[in-house]
Amino acid sequence: MKNGLRAFSLAARPARPVVVPPGDPRDRGGPAQPLLLVESLRKYFPVSGGVFNRRIGDVKAVDGISFAVFKGETLGVVGESGCGKSTLARLVVGLIPSNSGSVVFDGDPVGGSNGLTLRELRRNLQIVFQDSDASLNPRLPVEESIAYGPRVHGVTRAAAKQTAHDLLRRVGLRPDLFASRYPHELSGGQKQRVNIARALALSPRMLILDEAVSALDKSIEAQVLNLLRYLKSHFNLTYIFISHDLNVVHYIADRVMVMYLGQVVEIGPADAIYSEPKHPYTRALLDSRLAVDPIDRIEAAPLTGDPPNPITPPSGCRFRTRCAFAEDVCTAKAPALGGWRDPAAHLAACHMADRQSGHSRAGQTLPATERPLVSIEARLA
């Protein structure tokens, strides 16, 4: 039985090398060039109030985020609610304008005089939202929702419909049964499959999956995850996979980026982050997962309280108000992440990870979480 549970655990997966299949005609800079480079991206939402509805502050939703997504990989983005994951996704596809920062797609900067236009970027970069129902027009048959993108880009009605039917087949929905249905006639999982088909209709090179499986039942979630892995290899895709479910991210992601209050606190290969987190926030997130085995349970809550107000974040390290290892240096200066362009680097924005920071634990690994080894019989007694 225990073996069965282990096998069912989403984290149990064979290691996969990141391979870029050669010969993609859309590829420009070669496998070493990141498909997406995001640098110092910033988005402040103004908060107004007071007598004359003046601007009294900013919600720093995304505050200076830099990362690279390499060709053929899946970058998982995790963090608690309100840390800016979804804002980041909407910024990258240009649904909301950023305050500053740059987005570079396969060597081409987006915007500017000689860069990619937003329309060109979106041909290559599509997004799937969490709410599978709200993402589909309730008054359109699903084939028309899928065919809409190609139609906008000048494909004929018949060809767009053909594309829609092919994609429906790819996502596991028989076109003869589902093509002319309306969204309210589909289940949540089927709707999300349609949304994935819609996102693929322009044959993009990259998909942003913004909590795309979070609202689905566990069994459906597993099906859609497997579908995503299949589509990735079939269409030569690169994913940014945003989720708050750490198990799912471990299953699907090659690299993981951890966000806290609009900033990146840790980034690195998935296995390295899951086995040996460097940032205390990542450790707390990992500890907050439910243990399958009662022996693995922990006594104290890994993290208490809410994240601080993003309008007036703490000085220095933003996590220090909830961190067990906070010292004076954490208040004085903000830790830097460092060389984020390296695809293999495991980096943490923490003074403990930096030998020269002056933190008393600088250069040491995080202490292991206490797991009281008490038998379940003793607990029940």
Place this chain on the structure above:
Amino acid sequence: MAQAMFSFAQSHEIDTPPPVAPRRGYWRTVQRRLRGDYVTLFFLSIILLLVLAAILAPLIAPFDPDKTSMLYRLKPIGYRHFLLGTDELGRDMLSRLIYGGRMSLMMGLVPVVLATCIGGFFGVVAGFLGGWVNMLIMRVTDIFYAFPSVLLAVAISGTMGGGVANGLLALTLVFIPSLCRVTEAATTQIRSRDFVDAARVSGASSLSIIFYHMLRNIMGPVLIYASSLISVSILLASGLSFLGLGVEPPTADWGLMLSTLRQSIYVQPLVCALPGAAIFIASLSFNLVSDGLRQAMDIKA
């Protein structure tokens, strides 16, 4: 054990079994639901009868609606060949009611249709663009909202003088702000949904998004609201002609008939009540059909 649990892993290659329920479009579902709603169907047929009578008035009216007779003034219902009696100038009530329906239905429908187009346009613009455009349009509608609608209609047509055209214009102006509001609310609500963002990410222009994605979602609530205004419009128009501001005599119009017959209420109360009954039946029918439509169109996934 483990293998059985992993059997779903290949599911994307397995075809889903055929569905039980036949597929049905939105409007077809609405149609099917309306077909089972006998109250709505009954009142819908009354409306159709009224419209038919208005269109075919010259063919079905037994007498000339404007032909007066000093001999047969204020005769009761069923007097000789006057099925519904005669009015204070001896004109046949049935013929006048049939012809009056033409005017009343027009006063009910035309302002609502015009206001739906104009108010709907401003509502969509305000809802879609948001920001200061929304602010400007919605504050202007607020100003119109501050006046009671009857007073506004009377004031407008009073300033511009009587007549059918001015009456229609006054009613249209009265309805524009409320239709603008309803459309703006519907647009704002739809605009915030993810499928609009998804369409935008597909590279669609704003116009394409409005015409392809938004209008078909906004149409339902706006049509329901507009249909509920038809009865209000008929009543307001009757009120205007009652005050001598809308239709001018001797044109047959329910409101005007009610107004001119009111002096004779003690002589022939039943005959005098007929135009009122016609107004009541017409507006009740439009209201109930509007309600039925609302229920039929309220389809939750």
